[in-house]
Amino acid sequence: MNLLCLVLSFWGFAAISAGMERHAKDIFAAAGSLRARRLRLLAGYILLALALPAAIAAHGLSIGIAVWFGILALASSALALVLAYCPRILRWALR
Numbered sequence: 001m002n003l004l005c006l007v008l009s010f011w012g013f014a015a016i017s018a019g020m021e022r023h024a025k026d027i028f029a030a031a032g033s034l035r036a037r038r039l040r041l042l043a044g045y046i047l048l049a050l051a052l053p054a055a056i057a058a059h060g061l062s063i064g065i066a067v068w069f070g071i072l073a074l075a076s077s078a079l080a081l082v083l084a085y086c087p088r089i090l091r092w093a094l095r
Contacts, residue, residue, distance in 0.1 A: 012047030
């Protein structure tokens with residue numbers, strides 16, 4: 001369940017960053033339409049929200065929320081490295 005939570009969090013943050021004009025240009029070489037970026041933002045927030053029940057199911061309510069925050073920090077750090085060094089890797093997954 002921790003791996004599921006980590007994957008959902010990473011792809012949630014990836015979708016949110018692809019919904020931002022600056023990162024969308026890095027990933028796709030063009031920002032795309034406003035509607036597409038808003039859909040990516042919405043999908044990212046939904047994926048982050050879906051990661052929480054996975055953490056709660058694995059650890060219980062109080063510990064699950066703490067684990068979720070830790071996994072969010074780990075996923076956002078990993079995504080920051082990907083966006084800094086090789087953002088085009090995310091292109092195939094976010095299309």
